[in-house]
Amino acid sequence: MKLNRRNFLLVSTAGAAGGAVGSMFSPLSWKLMDDSSVWSQNWPWTPVPLDGEVSFEETTCALCPGGCRVKVRKVDSRPVKLEGVDGGPVNDGGICILGLTALQLVYGPARVRTPLKRAGKRGEGKWVEITWDEAISDVSEKLAELKGAGQSKAVGCITNGAKGVTSALFARFMEAYGSPNHYWQATAWDSYEENIQRTLGLNGSAGFDLEKADYILSFGAGLLDGWGSPVRMFQAHSKWRENHDAHVTLVQIDAQLSNTAAKADKWLPINPGTEGAVAMAMAHVIISKNLYDRGYVNWSTTGFRDFFRTVQTEYAPEKVAKIACPVQKPEYVKKWTEELESRAIAFAKAEKPLALAGKGNGDRPVSQAELNAIQSLNALVGSINREEGGMVVIPDADKYPWPPVVLDADAKGYKPALVTTKGRTKYGASNLLSNLPKAINAQHGGLKALLVAGANPLYTLADTEETAAALQKIEYIVSFASQMDDTFTYADIILPDHIYLESTVDVPTPPGFAKPVYGLAKPVIDPVYKTKAMGDSIIEIAKAMGGTIAESFPWGGFGDAMEQAMNEKWNALDSDGVYVNEDFQPEKEGIRFRFFARAGMEDRISLQGSVEKYPLVITPCDTIRLSTGALADTPFMVKTVSDTKLKKRELVVQVNTMTAQQYGFKEGSQAILETPVAKATVLVHCSEEIAPGLVGVPRGLGHIAYDEFVGGKGTNYNTLISPVQDPATGFDVAWGIRAKLT
Amino acid sequence: MSGPEKTQQNGATHKKEDSAGVFAMSLFAAGIGLYVSLFVGWLVLPELLYSKQHQPIDFNHAIHMEQVDGCTDCHVFRDDGTYAGAPTLSQCIDCHEDVQSVEPDPEDENYEDLMKQYKAEVKFVEEYVANDKEVPWLIYARQPDCVFFSHAAHLNSEKFKVLEDGKIGAPPVEFEDDEEPEDARCNMCHMAFIKGEAVPFGEAESLPVYEENRITTYSRDIWGRNFSGFNKHYYDSAKMDDCAQCHNDQRNEGKSKDACFVCHK
C-alpha cells in the first residue's frame, strides 16, 4: 500500500470512524454530556442558599422611626430574610421595602467594615484601617486638645433627631464637654411638636387615631409615600378600603398625583405652598355653614373670635382659589371651588374627621402658619383629643433616670450656640441644623471639630454646595456612619456603627402613632465586621477623656446606659422587645386649643428666585421606594424605582404636558434644570399628574458615595434648592424653589 | 501483447492489491480507533474525571455506633423535621472536648489500627476542637441545590423499603427483627465504598476516599461507581433516574401524585 494522500485520508477516516463507533459504546460522550449539564447549574455566581438550622429571632427595626417588629430568618448563624412580626403593635406582620432589604446594609459593599482614618485629601477616598483603640484615642485626644485650648464650644455634634438613648448619650457628652452645638434636622414632626406647644400648651408629639377616623383630609401628607410609620399607614389604608360598609374617605390635597393621591377617593390639586390657605378656606366654609363643633369650640378653645373674623374676611374660597387653584380658567376655578366647599362640608359632617399635615414623607418641616390652619380644622370639628379617630398628644417621655451630668468650670459657663434661634422654640437651636452651614460659613473657626452620629448632613440639607463649603472649613470630622454615606467623604476618622440587627437600639413612639409604644432592637446576629454601637463608642471616648466627662458616663457600656434609661419599661422591653402603654389617656383637663388668626396667605413661604428669570417651580416627589433621610436606599430599592424618576443614571423630572410643549420638550427630552443655586442635566417626563408650571423632582436620588448600586444615580434634590426659614421657628420649610428648564 | 497493455494488466493487479491493503489498513485503523476510544472512555476517563481526596479526619463509624443509639443520634433531625447532615463540632465536643483514647501500646496486636484511630482523634481535637473550627467534611451524598430531598419523609414512609423481589436489586440490608429499622433504612442508600466493597456506613471503620467529579464537583457516589451509569442496587447511585424509578411507579400505581415539583421546588 502506498501511503499517498488519498490512502492516508482513507485510513485516518476509518480510524476516526472506529473511534466514533467506540465512543458510542463507551460512556464518554453520555457521561460528559450529563456532567456538563450539571456543571451549568453550578456557575460560581449562582447564589446557593446555605443549608443549616433555620431559626427566627424577633427584634424591632430601627432603620426609620417606624417601630416595626420584625423577625429575622436565620440559617445557622447567617441571617437570610427579614419579615414583619404578626401582632406587632405598629406593623402587624407588615414590613416595608427598606426593612425587607436591610440585609443588604449588613453585607453590602458600602458597609464600613473597620475604623478608618483619612490618608489622602478630603474626598480622595483614601483611608487606612486603624484599630478601635487607635480610633477612640485619636478622637478623645483631639477633643481634649480643643477643650484644653478653651475651644470646647467649637466642637459640634449632629445626631439623627433628639429621641432615643443614643442621641441622648451624644447630647450628654456635649453637655459634659461644654459645647452648646448639638444639632439635628427638624422634620414635620418637629413642626407638630412646636405647634402642640403653641396651640395646646403641651410638650408632646402628635398622634393620629387613623385606624378609626372616617374622613381624612390630607394636606400633602404622603400617607402611602413614607409618612408617619410607613407600614402602619399601608395597613391603615388597607383597613379603610376593606370595610365597604363604613367607607373611609381620603381626600388628598396635593400639588401632584402622588401615590397617595392616586389611591385617595379624591385628589384636589392645588398650587404647592397653598395648603394653609386652602385649610383656611375650608374653615371659612365650615364656619359659614355653621357646621363646626360648637361644644368643643366654646369650651375647649381660645381665640376663636379673631380666627372667625380673619377667616370670614380673608379666606373666602373664591379668594383662596386665586392663589391655590392650579389652573386659572374661570370654569375650572368654579369647579375647583365647589369641590373645596363640598369636601369641607363632608369633612365637617363626618363622624370622625381628621386633617393631616406633613408634606410627602413628612421629613420636611411645615410652617407654623400652615399647621395652625390645618390644626384649626381639627379643632373646628372637635377632632383634638376626640375619644376615637382623632388627634392626640403623646406626652414627651420622662427624662432618663441617669445620674446628673458632672460639669467642670468650662462646661458650666454659658456659651451661645453657633446657630441663633428666632423666638422661643421647644428645643432652642438644636433642631435648626438647616441653619448650621450658613453659620459656619459666616463665622470662620466657628466649628473646629464635628461628630456626625447617624446623620448625613451633606445629603439631607438643602443647598449641598453651602453644606460642603461648611464641612470643608471644619478641621476634624468624626463620622459614626455604618455605610460609606455622602458625609463620610468629608470625614477624617470613621468609627463605624453596627447595623441594628447587631445591636441594642431603642425605638421611641413612632411619629403619628396614637399610643405610647416603645420598641427595642436586640442583637439577633453577631457583628459581621469590626464595628461598634455608636453608644458604646461615645461612652468609650468619654471615658478616655477622663475627668468630669468620664464621670458623667458611669456605665460599663451602652447596654447598662440603655437599661437604666428604660427604667420600668426595661423588663417588658427585654422580654417582649416592645412596650405599649395600653392605659394611655391623653391629657384633656384644662387643655384648650388656641386658634391663630394669622395663617394661610400672608404667611406663605415665598421661594427663592425671581419669576422672570425662573418661571417654573420645583416641587419634590416622594415615594416609599426612595429613602430621603440619613440612610440611603438599599441596592434592591434602587432597582424598583420607576423610569419616570430615574433612567439609567439620569434624573427624570415630571412636567405637565402643556408646560413641556410650551418649552419645546417632548417625552424623554434632555434638559438643563437650573435654579438660583445649582444646575442639573435631567430627562423630561411629560404627564398630566402634575399641575402646569411645576417641575416634579424625585427626592432620594443622587448620592455621591455608597456603592455602584446606589451612588451616582440621578441628582440630589437638595443640591437644587436652598433653605427658606419659617418665620415662627426658623425651620427650613422650603417646599421647592423657582427654576427654569432649558 | 504490446508492452503498454502488459503494463496495464500489471497496473490492475497492483491496484487490487493496493485497495486490499488500504482496506486492511483502514480496518486496522478503525480497530485502533475503536480500541482507543473504548479504552479512553472506559478506563482513562474515569481516572481523569475524578480527583481523589481524603477526608480531613478518618472517622470510624463502627466505633461510634457502639457508643450511640443509632445513626440519628449524631445525624440528627432538627426540631422542624429537617435533616442536619454531618454532625457539627458542638455535637462532637460533647465527648471529644479532650482526647478520649490513650496512646496504644506498640505491643498490642491491633497496634496499627489503634494508632490510626488515636491519631485521627488527636488531629480532630488539636486542629478543630481547640480552634473552634468546623471540620470541612466532604459530603458523599451532596446533591445540587435544585434538588429537594426530605430524609424525614423517606425514613418514616412505609413505601420506602426494599421489596422482597426488589426490582432494582437485592436489598443491601436484610432487616433483622432486632435491628433498628431506621439504621437499616439509612444503610439502604448510604453505603461506603471501600476498596471496591460496599459496606453500610454504620459499619465502616474508615471513610472512603472521596472522589470528586472535576466537572460537576459532586461526589462519584451520585453517578455511581459504574461508569456506564447502569446500577444494580439502590445504594449504587443517587441520580434523578434512581429517585424517579420509585416515584414513577408510585405515580403509575396511583399511590401518589408525584411530579417534578416534588423534588424540584
Ligand code: SF4
Ligand atoms: S417602616 Fe421603618 S421601621 Fe418599619 S420596616 Fe420599614 S424601615 Fe423598618
